[in-house]
Amino acid sequence: MSTDNTATAAIPLRPLMVRIVRREAAATEIVRLELRHIDNIDLPAFEAGAHVDVEVAPGLVRQYSLCNDPAERHRYCLGILRDPASRGGSQTVHDRFEDGQLITIGWPRNHFPLHNDGAPAVLVAGGIGITPLLAMAHALQARSTPFSLHYCVRSRDRAAFFGDIVASAFGPALQLHLDDGPSEQRLSLDAVFADRHAHVYCCGPEGFIGHVTVGATSRGWPAGQLHVEHFKVDVSQDGNAFLVEARRSGVTVSVPSGVTVAKALMDAGVPVALSCEQGVCGSCLTPVLDGIPEHRDQYQTDEEKLANSHMTPCCSRSCSQVLVLDI
Numbered sequence: 001m002s003t004d005n006t007a008t009a010a011i012p013l014r015p016l017m018v019r020i021v022r023r024e025a026a027a028t029e030i031v032r033l034e035l036r037h038i039d040n041i042d043l044p045a046f047e048a049g050a051h052v053d054v055e056v057a058p059g060l061v062r063q064y065s066l067c068n069d070p071a072e073r074h075r076y077c078l079g080i081l082r083d084p085a086s087r088g089g090s091q092t093v094h095d096r097f098e099d100g101q102l103i104t105i106g107w108p109r110n111h112f113p114l115h116n117d118g119a120p121a122v123l124v125a126g127g128i129g130i131t132p133l134l135a136m137a138h139a140l141q142a143r144s145t146p147f148s149l150h151y152c153v154r155s156r157d158r159a160a161f162f163g164d165i166v167a168s169a170f171g172p173a174l175q176l177h178l179d180d181g182p183s184e185q186r187l188s189l190d191a192v193f194a195d196r197h198a199h200v201y202c203c204g205p206e207g208f209i210g211h212v213t214v215g216a217t218s219r220g221w222p223a224g225q226l227h228v229e230h231f232k233v234d235v236s237q238d239g240n241a242f243l244v245e246a247r248r249s250g251v252t253v254s255v256p257s258g259v260t261v262a263k264a265l266m267d268a269g270v271p272v273a274l275s276c277e278q279g280v281c282g283s284c285l286t287p288v289l290d291g292i293p294e295h296r297d298q299y300q301t302d303e304e305k306l307a308n309s310h311m312t313p314c315c316s317r318s319c320s321q322v323l324v325l326d327i
């Protein structure tokens with residue numbers, strides 16, 4: 001996961017101070033960072049698929065997936081794409097992060113966990129979406145769970161970690177698909193969805209995820225066996241104005257079109273635990289006491305959204321005139 005947006009945020013929960021012990025180019029416009037604890041002690045354990053919040057600059061937090069072997073405790077590795085549309089996040093990492101620099105990160109959190117039932121897996125990466133899937137590949141290899149790794153990139157020079165994958169124990173599982181290569185090596189969704197027992201994990205740009213998701217739906221693929229990680233989402237705040245009552249805080253605010261619930265609440269002095277501010281991380285998930293949210297997040301499942309018991313104030317709005325939140 002790699003997100004870029006403009007709003008300020010803070011590292012949630014317990015911060016970790018780490019040192020960038022190695023910065024290197026992983027591919028065209030992709031930098032690899034190796035982080036170690038400043039006291040050279042073990043870092044908190046993480047699961048495959050997890051990400052960390054990185055304080056890119058004071059008050060500017062971005063989320064990046066951990067891509068090294070989850071069995072490692074001495075380091076965290078990140079792969080970060082310079083996003084041409086970046087408004088501060090990845091550009092700052094590429095331009096300012098250096099070897100030896102101390103940075104603050106959050107503890108690992110995982111919204112993209114692997115199944116644990118022994119069924120085979122198919123990992124499908126689009127570009128920098130390879131990062132969480134790399135950690136998954138390590139974990140699956142350690143568990144001796146059969147899997148394949150489809151890695152789609154525009155061109156060979158953009159295939160970050162390609163050499164590492166080829167040299168790894170799971171190198172034979174890799175299938176590289178180049179946009180500028182011959183048609184016969186392109187990603188085949190028939191191959192991805194060939195084994196009805198498999199769990200499919202997909203991470204990449206929205207269009208790529210949409211392509212894989214549509215392919216799953218058209219093949220009648222069970223929803224519970226497709227797992228996706230969105231790493232860049234633009235969430236519109238267009239819509240009708242409504243009121244939000246923050247019941248625990250004893251505050252009611254008006255939320256006009258173009259303004260998020262979170263901003264309206266924070267302007268009124270009600271703290272909201274924000275991180276991605278794009279509806280993908282779940283940090284701001286808030287219980288709904290009354291009213292009907294208009295869910296615009298990618299974090300909750302369809303079933304959870306139908307239940308209307310929680311909403312994400314960073315991006316979701318309200319269908320009802322008044323929304324009452326437990327905050």
Ligand code: FES
Nearest residue numbers: 275277279282314
């Ligand atoms: Fe990430 Fe709201 S801050 S979902």
